[in-house]
Amino acid sequence: MKIIVVLKMVPDVVEELEVASDGKSLSTDFLRLIVNERDAHALEAALLIKERHGGSVIVVGHEAPEIEEVLFSALAKGADRAIKVTGGAAEMTARGAALLLAKLLPTIPGVLPADLILTGCQALDDLDGQTAPLLACALNLPYLGLVSRIEADPAAQKATVAKEYAGGVHGEFEVPLPAVLGIQGAEKPPRYVPVAKVRAATKSQKLESVAIPAAEESMPTHVEVLQLSKPESTGHAEMLEGTPEELAGKVCEILAGRGLL
Amino acid sequence: MGHLATPPIKTSCEITLENLWQTAEGRKVLTCIQCGTCAGTCPYGEVMDYPPRRIIGMLRAGLLEEVYVSESLLNCVACYACKAKCPRGIDLTGVLLPLVKEQVLLHVPEMPVELQKALENTLRYGNPMGESPRKRAAWAKTAGVPIRVFSEDARTADVLWFVECYNSFYPRGQNISRATAKLFHILGVDFAILGNEEKCAGECGRLSWETGLSNTLMEYNMALLAKYRFHRIVTSSPHAYDAFKYRYPVLGFNYTLEQTVPFLFSYLEHLKPRLKRKLNYRVTYHDSCCLGRHNNYYEEPRELLRAIPGMQLVEMTHNRINTICCGGGGGGMWLDTYYKTKNQERLSERRAREAVATGADVLAVACDYEVSRFEDALKVLGADKKMVVKDVTELLAEALED
Numbered sequence: 001m002k003i004i005v006v007l008k009m010v011p012d013v014v015e016e017l018e019v020a021s022d023g024k025s026l027s028t029d030f031l032r033l034i035v036n037e038r039d040a041h042a043l044e045a046a047l048l049i050k051e052r053h054g055g056s057v058i059v060v061g062h063e064a065p066e067i068e069e070v071l072f073s074a075l076a077k078g079a080d081r082a083i084k085v086t087g088g089a090a091e092m093t094a095r096g097a098a099l100l101l102a103k104l105l106p107t108i109p110g111v112l113p114a115d116l117i118l119t120g121c122q123a124l125d126d127l128d129g130q131t132a133p134l135l136a137c138a139l140n141l142p143y144l145g146l147v148s149r150i151e152a153d154p155a156a157q158k159a160t161v162a163k164e165y166a167g168g169v170h171g172e173f174e175v176p177l178p179a180v181l182g183i184q185g186a187e188k189p190p191r192y193v194p195v196a197k198v199r200a201a202t203k204s205q206k207l208e209s210v211a212i213p214a215a216e217e218s219m220p221t222h223v224e225v226l227q228l229s230k231p232e233s234t235g236h237a238e239m240l241e242g243t244p245e246e247l248a249g250k251v252c253e254i255l256a257g258r259g260l261l
Numbered sequence: 262m263g264h265l266a267t268p269p270i271k272t273s274c275e276i277t278l279e280n281l282w283q284t285a286e287g288r289k290v291l292t293c294i295q296c297g298t299c300a301g302t303c304p305y306g307e308v309m310d311y312p313p314r315r316i317i318g319m320l321r322a323g324l325l326e327e328v329y330v331s332e333s334l335l336n337c338v339a340c341y342a343c344k345a346k347c348p349r350g351i352d353l354t355g356v357l358l359p360l361v362k363e364q365v366l367l368h369v370p371e372m373p374v375e376l377q378k379a380l381e382n383t384l385r386y387g388n389p390m391g392e393s394p395r396k397r398a399a400w401a402k403t404a405g406v407p408i409r410v411f412s413e414d415a416r417t418a419d420v421l422w423f424v425e426c427y428n429s430f431y432p433r434g435q436n437i438s439r440a441t442a443k444l445f446h447i448l449g450v451d452f453a454i455l456g457n458e459e460k461c462a463g464e465c466g467r468l469s470w471e472t473g474l475s476n477t478l479m480e481y482n483m484a485l486l487a488k489y490r491f492h493r494i495v496t497s498s499p500h501a502y503d504a505f506k507y508r509y510p511v512l513g514f515n516y517t518l519e520q521t522v523p524f525l526f527s528y529l530e531h532l533k534p535r536l537k538r539k540l541n542y543r544v545t546y547h548d549s550c551c552l553g554r555h556n557n558y559y560e561e562p563r564e565l566l567r568a569i570p571g572m573q574l575v576e577m578t579h580n581r582i583n584t585i586c587c588g589g590g591g592g593g594m595w596l597d598t599y600y601k602t603k604n605q606e607r608l609s610e611r612r613a614r615e616a617v618a619t620g621a622d623v624l625a626v627a628c629d630y631e632v633s634r635f636e637d638a639l640k641v642l643g644a645d646k647k648m649v650v651k652d653v654t655e656l657l658a659e660a661l662e663d
Contacts, residue, residue, distance in 0.1 A: 014386065014393050030395065034385075192377045194366055195384060195473025 001055035001154045003046040004111060005079070006101065006119035006135070007071075009033035009064040013124070024225045025091070035070045038120020044186035045150055046118050047078050053154050056080040058111055062088065062097070068207065069198070076193045076201040083108065087212035093223055094130035100216060102138030108210055114178055115154065121145040121182030129182060136180035144173055145182035152177075278325075278360050286356045292349045293317045299343035299353060304586055304608050305336040313343045313353045316361060328361055329368040334470075335599065337362065338608065339591030340550040345582055354555075355507065362470035362591075379595035384474050387460030388426040389595065398456035400435035406446040410456035411489045419451040421491040421516075423505075425498035426461050427629040433636070434629055440658035441497055441521060447535060447661065448528050452495070458485055462496075464504035465592060475508070483512045493517035495524050497654075498629045499551035500590070506556075520552060522627050522653055526561035529568060536660040539571035544656070545621040546574065547612065547635070548584035549628035562627050562653050569660040575619045577612075585612045589630030613638035617648055624650045 011017060011026060012034035018027040046057045057079040061067050063086045071082035085104060092100065106112050117139070122129040129145055136143030148170070149162035154177075163171045164184050175181075240250050255261045281287035293314070300312035311319065311333040319325050328334070337358055344354040351357070366372075382391035401408040409418065422445070428434035445452050463478030486494075494516050496502050502520040525532065544566060552558045559581045566572055579585050586593075588608030600607055613635055616624045624635055632650050639645040651659075 014391060015395065016393070188371075189374060189377075192366075192372045192380065194471060195477055197367075197473070199473055199477075 001049060001053050001116065001152060002114040003049060003055065003057050003116045003118060004105070004114045005039070005043045005046045005057060005059045005074070006117065006131075007039040007043065007059060007061040007067075007074070008036050008097070008123065009061070009067050009070070010036045010124040019228050019230065024228050026228070033065050033067075035067075036120050036123040038122055038183055038185075040120075040190040041186040042118040042120050042181075042183040043074055043077070043079070044188060044190045045147075045181075045183050046116070047191070048187060049116070049150060049152050050078065053152055055115070055154075058083065058114070060085065060101070060105070060111075062092070064090065071207050072201045072205065073193055073198050075205050076197040077191060081110075081208060082205075083111075083208045083210055085210050085212060087214075088216070094126045094128070095134055095222070098131050098134035099138055100212065101135055103216060104210065104212065105139070108208075115157075116150075116152070116159070116177060117141070117180045118183055119180070121147065121184050132180060132182035139180065142175050142179045143182065144175055144179070146184040147181045148185050149187055150181065276356060276360070278364070281357075281360070286352055289349065289351050290317060290320070290357055293351060294349065296348060298346045298348060302342045302346045304338065304340060304342065304588075304611070305605070308603070308605055309333045309336050313358065316357070317351075320357075325361065325364075329364040330370070331365070332369065334358070334362050334365045335369075335373070335592075335596060336605075337591050338586050338588050338593040340586035341554045342550075342586070345554050359470065359472070363472055366470040373596055373599040375598045376592055376595045379592075380471050380474060383461050383463075383465075384477065387478075388430060389461070389465075390426065390430050392430050394460070395457050397429045397459060398454065400429060400438050401442070401454065401456070404439045404442045406442050408442055409453040411453050412456055412458055414453070415489060417490040417492075418453040419492050420445075420453075421486070421489065421494045422452045422454050423462065423494055423496035423498070423501055424454055424459060425496060425501045425629055427633070428497050429459070431633060433632045437497065437629070437632065437652045437654055440652065440654045443658045443661065444525060444532070444654060448525075448531055453489075453491070455485065455489075460485075462498070462501035462504040464500040464508070465590070465594070470592065475504075479504075479509060479512055483509065483514065486514075486516065491516075493519060495519045495521060497521045499549050499556075499627065500629070503551045503555060520556075520558070522552060522565065523558050523561045525654070525657065526565055529564065532565075532657070533568045536569050536657065538660045540569055540656065540660055541571040541573075542623045542656075543573045543575060543619075543621040544623040544625050545577055545616050545619045546580075546625045546653075547577070547587070547616065547627075547631060548581055549626065549631065550584065550586050550590060552627055553584055554582055562625070565653055565657060566625060569656060572656075575621050577615045577619055579615065585615065587612055587626075587628070587631045587634045589628075589634055594630055594634075607634075607638065609634040609638035610641055613642055613644065613648075617642065617644045622648060623656070624648055625653055625656060626650060627653045 012032040015030050015032050020027040050057050058081040059074040059079045060083045063084050075082050119132050121132055133143045144161050144163055146164040147161050148164050151160040157177045159175055161173050161175055240247055276284050295314055297314045300306040300314045303312055306312045310331050311328045316328055319328050339354055341354045344352055379389035383389045387394050424438055428438045460481055461478055463475035499520055505518050546562055566574055586608050635650045639648055
């Protein structure tokens with residue numbers, strides 16, 4: 001089976017996020033990027049399918065700080081090809097990224113047709129989870145999101161897929177391949193890859209580089225960010241102080257005052 | 262045992278399972294008489310499918326690959342008990358076991374999640390907690406004494422104080438750092454810290470089977486140390502001490518190195534008159550594996566404790582070379598959830614029980630892993646009201662106030 005995995009880098013919230021001086025974007029002074037967690041699960045799901053059914057895994061990502069390490073790490077984990085897409089705006093809307101990928105993938109030798117295209121169903125900066133379904137749409141392929149399990153049947157060119165709903169409900173679907181699947185979680189957590197293996201991959205393997213054609217560089221965006229700001233608190237918790245007796249009295253006062261006693 | 266008097270071997274990172282027989286340490290492995298002392302003294306020996314003795318047996322029989330796919334070595338906490346007791350003086354903990362463990366890492370079908378996270382965090386953020394490196398020196402702001410950071414003031418210092426992860430990020434560890442800073446200050450030590458530039462020394466990477474990780478950290482730290490000028494390195498962490506002493510020399514590390522406890526011991530003449538406050542504690546001292554068994558510092562911490570007025574020292578059944586590991590080494594710090602799934606009692610609980618049995622009020626420790634491990638163990642045993650855990654430096658600092 002041939003599986004394409006689309007990865008992207010998102011802000012790492014371990015660092016405090018600050019708004020830039022333009023008031024519309026994140027300050028990059030101390031910003032670090034990390035691979036989207038759902039995309040890491042998509043890669044794991046792809047590797048599990050490869051282990052079960054054979055085939056190849058192709059990883060694709062738009063250039064961004066630290067993405068090279070992510071791509072080499074994917075190769076060290078067992079991916080067969082890693083493609084870095086260069087050019088274009090650093091920040092793309094979900095729609096922009098999806099349309100761009102849909103235009104680019106058919107032009108890269110040996111990539112399409114694929115049996116499955118896996119990517120995270122959501123990202124920190126794509127909470128609506130738009131990229132994956134828009135990509136499917138642009139490629140004219142079926143889409144299922146919030147996927148937590150994939151049972152591929154390469155001979156019959158279909159897959160049985162578990163999709164998560166709210167309230168702990170699961171749906172089971174059968175989808176013909178090729179298809180795009182938005183991954184919520186792989187069956188197992190993303191595997192560990194020893195640092196020595198990644199270092200070895202960095203030395204012995206190569207990343208492919210594909211440039212976005214100049215014509216596609218300026219994509220019209222229909223959404224413009226007006227302002228980016230941190231949430232302002234409208235209230236705070238009131239901290240009560242005093243001896244245990246005083247505190248008990250205050251708590252009673254508050255409860256009585258709200259008609260709860 | 263005679264071989265304890267000989268200085269521990271500085272092992273080279275260049276030893277591999279392939280070239281083992283060409284090295285002196287490797288050839289020593291061949292002298293194993295299969296007596297089983299290692300397995301008998303190992304704190305988790307009874308749950309291992311392959312204790313050290315059997316690993317050597319498998320190695321000799323050409324069956325070592327069976328050990329790679331076993332979870333047995335997940336139980337090794339790198340406590341040096343086997344090495345210390347081996348009648349042949351084979352460096353199991355330092356040489357053979359890490360080499361086999363590295364292969365286990367590559368072959369184990371499922372890696373415990375907690376351990377994986379700790380290793381990934383250490384690579385990415387320089388600490389296993391996954392905290393922002395920019396918060397590493399935040400504790401210094403409330404230390405109460407001036408603390409110089411090399412990146413802000415690069416003048417030569419007498420001492421580069423390598424604080425390490427747990428003493429930077431964990432609240433209890435931060436207390437220990439503040440106590441240490443206070444002691445350095447009143448002793449007039451001219452010191453500076455690396456602050457947010459500091460990253461894990463990488464000892465647990467080595468003994469947790471991740472040589473790629475520890476090599477990455479070693480390269481980083483060697484470059485960082487080369488940026489600044491100082492006469493010696495003092496580290497609070499016995500694990501970092503071990504890393505610098507036994508692993509870093511292969512990258513050219515030749516700085517004068519001390520751990521906090523022997524360092525403070527060397528100042529005892531100046532320190533003793535300042536220990537004015539009487540602390541009427543019955544205290545039992547837990548010998549750390551790295552500081553004690555591996556590096557022979559048994560009496561220095563005890564002398565420091567005895568210098569505190571009012572302290573009454575009692576010994577646990579297993580003390581000095583016979584100490585029972587807290588379970589934090591060799592990756593054990595991040596395997597508690599794994600041991601729980603195997604229904605194995607944590608070593609920290611086993612040891613805490615022994616501590617409580619002495620009737621002491623205070624369990625004194627000197628290693629950055631131990632405070633949180635023993636506090637947790639005492640809570641689990643329901644003994645946290647009977648006994649508290651304090652680092653030697655915390656007790657000394659407490660005795661300073663009058």
